[in-house]
Amino acid sequence: MLTIVLQLIINGLLLGGIYALISIGLTLIFGVLEIINFAHGEFLMLSMYASYWLFQLLGVDPYLSLLVVIPMFFLIGLVVQRIIIQPIIHAPPLNQIFVTVGLSLILQNAALFFWKADYRTVRTAYSTLCLKTSGLMISFPRLVAFVLALAIISILLIFLKRTYTGKAIRALAQERRAAMLMGINIYGTYRIAFGIGIACVGAAGAMLMPIYYAFPTVGALFVLIAFVVVVLGGYNSLVGALIGGLIIGIVEAFSGFFLSPHLKEAVYFVIFILILVFRPTGLFGRG
Amino acid sequence: MRKSITAFLVASLLVFVLCISPAAIAAEKVRIGALFPFSGPLALLGQESFNGATIAADMVNEKGGIWGKEIEWVKGDGVDPKKAMTECERLISVQGLKLIFGTYSSSRSYAASEVAERNKVIYWEQGAIADPITERGFKYLFRTCPRASQFGIMAVDFAMEVVAPKLGMDPMEMKVAIMFEDSLYGTTVGSSAAKHAMEVGMKVVGTDSYSLKIVDLNPVVMRFKAREADVIIATSYLTDGLLFWRQAREGDLNVKAFIGTGACHGMPEWAETFGDEANYIFNIDPAIGINPEVLSPKTREVLKEFQERFNKKFGHLPATHASLGFVGARVLFEEVLPRAGSLDPEAVREAALQVNIAKGGTIFGFGVKFAPPAHPAAGQNLLAHPALMQWQEQRMWVVYPVEFSLRDPLLPLPTWEERAKGITRFVK
Numbered sequence: 001m002l003t004i005v006l007q008l009i010i011n012g013l014l015l016g017g018i019y020a021l022i023s024i025g026l027t028l029i030f031g032v033l034e035i036i037n038f039a040h041g042e043f044l045m046l047s048m049y050a051s052y053w054l055f056q057l058l059g060v061d062p063y064l065s066l067l068v069v070i071p072m073f074f075l076i077g078l079v080v081q082r083i084i085i086q087p088i089i090h091a092p093p094l095n096q097i098f099v100t101v102g103l104s105l106i107l108q109n110a111a112l113f114f115w116k117a118d119y120r121t122v123r124t125a126y127s128t129l130c131l132k133t134s135g136l137m138i139s140f141p142r143l144v145a146f147v148l149a150l151a152i153i154s155i156l157l158i159f160l161k162r163t164y165t166g167k168a169i170r171a172l173a174q175e176r177r178a179a180m181l182m183g184i185n186i187y188g189t190y191r192i193a194f195g196i197g198i199a200c201v202g203a204a205g206a207m208l209m210p211i212y213y214a215f216p217t218v219g220a221l222f223v224l225i226a227f228v229v230v231v232l233g234g235y236n237s238l239v240g241a242l243i244g245g246l247i248i249g250i251v252e253a254f255s256g257f258f259l260s261p262h263l264k265e266a267v268y269f270v271i272f273i274l275i276l277v278f279r280p281t282g283l284f285g286r287g
Numbered sequence: 288m289r290k291s292i293t294a295f296l297v298a299s300l301l302v303f304v305l306c307i308s309p310a311a312i313a314a315e316k317v318r319i320g321a322l323f324p325f326s327g328p329l330a331l332l333g334q335e336s337f338n339g340a341t342i343a344a345d346m347v348n349e350k351g352g353i354w355g356k357e358i359e360w361v362k363g364d365g366v367d368p369k370k371a372m373t374e375c376e377r378l379i380s381v382q383g384l385k386l387i388f389g390t391y392s393s394s395r396s397y398a399a400s401e402v403a404e405r406n407k408v409i410y411w412e413q414g415a416i417a418d419p420i421t422e423r424g425f426k427y428l429f430r431t432c433p434r435a436s437q438f439g440i441m442a443v444d445f446a447m448e449v450v451a452p453k454l455g456m457d458p459m460e461m462k463v464a465i466m467f468e469d470s471l472y473g474t475t476v477g478s479s480a481a482k483h484a485m486e487v488g489m490k491v492v493g494t495d496s497y498s499l500k501i502v503d504l505n506p507v508v509m510r511f512k513a514r515e516a517d518v519i520i521a522t523s524y525l526t527d528g529l530l531f532w533r534q535a536r537e538g539d540l541n542v543k544a545f546i547g548t549g550a551c552h553g554m555p556e557w558a559e560t561f562g563d564e565a566n567y568i569f570n571i572d573p574a575i576g577i578n579p580e581v582l583s584p585k586t587r588e589v590l591k592e593f594q595e596r597f598n599k600k601f602g603h604l605p606a607t608h609a610s611l612g613f614v615g616a617r618v619l620f621e622e623v624l625p626r627a628g629s630l631d632p633e634a635v636r637e638a639a640l641q642v643n644i645a646k647g648g649t650i651f652g653f654g655v656k657f658a659p660p661a662h663p664a665a666g667q668n669l670l671a672h673p674a675l676m677q678w679q680e681q682r683m684w685v686v687y688p689v690e691f692s693l694r695d696p697l698l699p700l701p702t703w704e705e706r707a708k709g710i711t712r713f714v715k
Contacts, residue, residue, distance in 0.1 A: 004513060011505045117328040119525050121560055128536045139537040211533075212502065213526050217328075221500045256506025257513075261497040262469065264506070 003135045008253045010138060016249020017146030018208060022222055023229035023241040024153055025200035031173045031236025032193040035085060036093075038100040040226065041219025042107035043198050047073055047205025048214035049115060055122045055209070062122060062209040063144065073202025077195035085194060086187060104219075111216035119213040127210050145207040152203055153242050156196070160238070169193050173236055228272045234282025244283065316359040317352065317630065320378040322389035322399055327366040329392050332608045336391040336414050339605055339612030342596050347620045354628070358620065363387075371395035375402040385630040386411060388616065391608065393417035393435075393471050400428050409635050413615025414608060416549075417471050418479075421667040426660050427632055429639050431615040433653075433671040434664070435472060438548040438571045439480030442520045445569070445675050445687050447487060450518060450544045453698045462492040464516035464542075466507055468527055469496040476522040476548045484520075492516055499524055504531045508538040518544045523551040529560050536564070536703055543699035545569065546675075553607065558681040566678050567700045567712070569686075572607050573651050574674030576684070577691040583647040589617070590650040614649045618642065622655070646670070652691055 022044060029037045050069050054060040060068070080103075088099050129140035160166035168189045171179040180186055212218070229248050233240025248268055255267040275282060321340070324333035337360075344358040352358060363378045365371030371390065378384045379402070386409045390396040396415035403410035404425045412420065412430040416438070421430050443463070451458035463484050467477025473496065481494045492514040495507050504527065511519060519542050523531060528551025545568050551557060552570040579587055593613055597605040605613065624630075627638035644655040654670035662669075675687035677696055686696040697712045 004509065007509065011503075011509075015503050015505075112328070117331070119529070119556065121529070123560070123562075128533055130537045130539070132539075137538055139534075213529065215526070221502050224500075225502075252503065253506060256503075257509050261495050261501065261504070261506045261510075264501075265498060 004257070007136055008257055009250060010136060012250030012253030013246055014139065014142040014146050014249070015252060016246035017149040018142070018204060018211075018245075019222075019225055019229055019248055020242045020245025021145070021149040021152065021204040021207070022201055023226040023233065023245050024156065024238050025197035025204070026223075026226050027230050027233060027236060027238060027241040028156075028169075028200070029194055029197040030230060032169055033085065033089065033190055035089070035096050036100065037197070038097065038223075039104035039107060040201060041221075041223030042104045042111075043073065043076075043201045043219070044205045044208070044222055045111060045214065045216065045219040046076075046107065047202040048209055048212075048218060049111065049120070050202070051206040051209040052120045052122060052214050061124065062206055063148075065209075066148075066203055066206050069202045069206045070199050074195040074199040076202075077198030078191050080198070081191045081194035086190070089190065108216050108219070115216065117215060119215045121213045122209055124210050139211075141207075141210040145211065148203070148207055150242075152200065153238065156200070157238060165189070165192055169196075225268070228268055231272060231282055232275055234284040237282070237284035240282055240284030315356060317354070317356045317624070318359050318361055318382070318384055320363055320375075320382070320384040320387040320389075321360040322363040322365050322371060322375055322378065322387050322395075323391055324366055324371075324395060325362065325364040333365075333391045335606070335608045336612040338601055339597065339609030339614075340388065340413065340616035342593055342600065342605075342609075343613050343616035343620055345596065345600075346592065346617075353620060353624045360388075363389075365390055365392070365395045365399060368394045368398035371399040372402050375399040379403065379406045379408050385409065385632055386619075386635065388413065388619070390415055391611075393420060396420055397471075400425065403427060407632055409632050409639075411615060411619055414611040417475050418664075419471075419475075421658070421664045424660065424665050426665070427636060428666040429657055429668075430666055431618050431655060431668045431671065432611050433573060433673050434667065435475035436479035437671075438522075438673055439476045439478070439520070440483045441571050441673060441675060441687075442480050442546045442548055442569075443483045443487065443489065445546065446484075446518045446520070446544065447489065449687060449696060450698060453696070454543055456517070459488055460490065462490050462515060462517045463520065464493040464495075464511045464514065464518070465491065465520045466493075466495045466497070466511075466531070467522035468499045468524055470499060470524075472550070473522040473524075477520075480520045480522075480548070497527070499527060501527060501530075504534050505538060507531065508534050508540045511542070512538060512540045516542055518542060518546065520546045520548065521552070522548045525551050525554060525556060528552060529556070532561060532564070539703055541700070541702040545700055546571065549673075553676070553683065555606075558678065562681065564706060565681055567697055568678045569675055569696070570678070570683065571673045571675050573611060573671075574676060574685045574691065575605070575607060575610050575650075576693070577652050577674060578685065578693050581647050581652045581691055582650070583645075586648055586650060593650065610650060614651060618644070618649070618655050644670075 026040050047069055051062045051065045054065040088096050126140050131138040160170055168184045172189050229244040233244035252264050256264045321337055323337045324330055348357050361382050363374035365374055387403050388411045391414045393415040396412050397420050400410040404427050410428045414432050416435045418434045418436050447458040451461050465477055465481050467473035484491050547570040549572050552568055553572045558565040622642045623638045627634040639657055642655055646654045648654050653672050655668050656670050658664045658667045658669050674685050674691050676683040677686045684694040685692045
């Protein structure tokens with residue numbers, strides 16, 4: 001029994017690491033731009049395809065492809081923010097939702113048009129590699145994703161704490177008008193924050209590629225969980241998103257094993273509702 | 288105002304022309320509706336099913352057609368169940384068709400056949416397997432392919448009759464775990480397997496269903512491992528099926544037999560993804576590549592001609608879906624329509640109910656006899672059944688029922704450790 005519980009914790013944490021990485025991008029965008037990016041899952045899908053094509057056409061290992069995918073998605077983020085998000089930044093929330101949902105539909109169907117509905121996967125030597133220690137199994141690609149996710153989140157936190165741009169992003173997240181009065185270039189900062197958010201989800205996509213499959217609607221599967229994580233973590237707290245992701249991962253592993261895999265969605269949506277009722281600011285949110 | 292009146296007149300003229308012209312053409316051709324998902328996520332296999340049917344039409348047309356008239360397909364695109372309904376409606380009311388041929392996807396078939404029945408138009412289903420389609424007592428619906436529940440029942444029978452004796456186990460002591468995705472397809476197959484296993488008295492240690500949207504199947508792997516399952520019966524679409532097998536390896540889940548029931552475990556992607564790790568897995572589907580001894584001499588010739596023509600027209604050999612389309616269309620064109628004498632739905636119905644093709648009379652080896660309207664599965668081909676295959680050397684071979692088989696089943700499934708060491712059970 002003890003091994004099973006330990007194994008479930010390991011599985012849950014490893015899964016949670018991936019959820020966390022997808023969610024921090026969403027959290028950052030929400031916290032700073034105050035826009036709910038419904039197209040977040042589609043950026044995940046695009047980055048999975050990017051990593052897939054780099055592997056298929058140029059033979060680039062998915063982990064190595066991070067070096068290309070992260071800067072590429074940062075640039076994509078900048079462009080998308082400038083062209084699509086910036087014009088709606090002061091628009092009513094309903095309009096913002098329409099725009100990002102529309103963007104998600106366009107990206108999904110463009111992917112369907114260009115790459116068909118086929119499921120794409122990469123076969124690497126380590127895809128199903130597993131480390132065994134005293135009866136416990138640790139999946140290698142999931143472990144790598146977990147460690148890299150922690151690394152990326154730490155780098156991001158240091159960046160936000162130490163650099164001028166990072167401080168500007170935090171200032172904007174705290175109080176838009178005061179930040180503006182202090183002479184912060186708000187549109188430039190928005191752009192960078194959005195770029196970083198998309199780069200994070202880009203990294204998540206590349207790391208998912210050895211574990212999962214790319215297809216046009218793959219984003220929707222993960223982004224639903226990411227929204228729960230963001231609410232759990234408290235909307236604009238990166239640490240909250242990390243811990244929220246890990247919690248959801250563990251909850252999923254345990255409820256799937258002890259209750260039924262069928263009910264896992266029900267379980268985390270119950271958590272979702274409970275948080276909204278009892279702690280609407282999330283675990284780490286400021287009121 | 289005048290502009291809109293003109294527009295209205297032009298539009299009504301167009302509608303008029305569209306309504307009239309098909310009727311004029313109908314005098315020279317046998318026009319049949321082809322309702323498949325031709326676009327969207329299911330387009331690949333929808334198109335493939337239809338491709339198979341076109342070969343049957345080509346074969347008839349080259350011999351002068353039916354009643355001396357050429358067969359002509361009128362396509363309708365059933366992207367989703369709702370669209371399938373409106374397209375069916377269009378084929379019937381605008382195109383004036385009396386017979387709709389389709390649909391491959393169960394949910395689309397279920398929805399569209401409702402429209403056909405209401406209009407008293409024949410709905411000819413060649414490949415959608417969900418049981419409920421023929422459980423509604425429809426008079427104008429016929430289905431040539433087997434039903435989903437037969438897949439689940441066959442999996443249990445195989446475990447009991449073949450797996451247990453081969454492993455020297457008492458079938459009643461064997462622990463069976465059942466997993467399925469929870470859409471119409473998975474639920475029908477999975478619950479029929481669970482029901483049948485309990486009826487025959489096998490030990491069912493788990494029935495786990497999950498949503499297709501699942502991104503992690505570790506909990507299922509761990510549950511089956513904790514309960515020491517001997518046999519897994521799985522109904523999976525592609526992503527979930529591939530995910531499970533990956534995670535079964537990561538979690539070192541070892542069972543003695545793994546029986547898939549269509550979709551994932553019968554697709555080329557299965558072998559493409561896993562290579563040699565795809566081997567030893569069983570799969571249930573309407574089988575191609577059965578022992579030719581089962582087929583009648585005439586059917587053997589038909590099969591050869593079908594494969595040659597299909598390969599020539601589409602550049603690859605027909606697989607399960609194309610063959611389903613071919614069988615469905617061939618029964619219709621060779622057996623039913625010549626007997627009916629016209630496309631009048633009543634005449635086609637009467638003719639269909641008279642069809643009686645013996646075993647070995649279709650390229651799948653099964654015969655054709657439709658259940659009469661009073662039967663609980665009205666319109667179903669009662670002689671249709673799937674076969675059980677095993678992946679050996681990355682190819683599927685029929686292994687059950689024995690008379691259909693070309694190879695013996697290899698048991699037990701090697702453990703992951705044995706696989707890593709390169710131990711195989713193939714008899715060279």
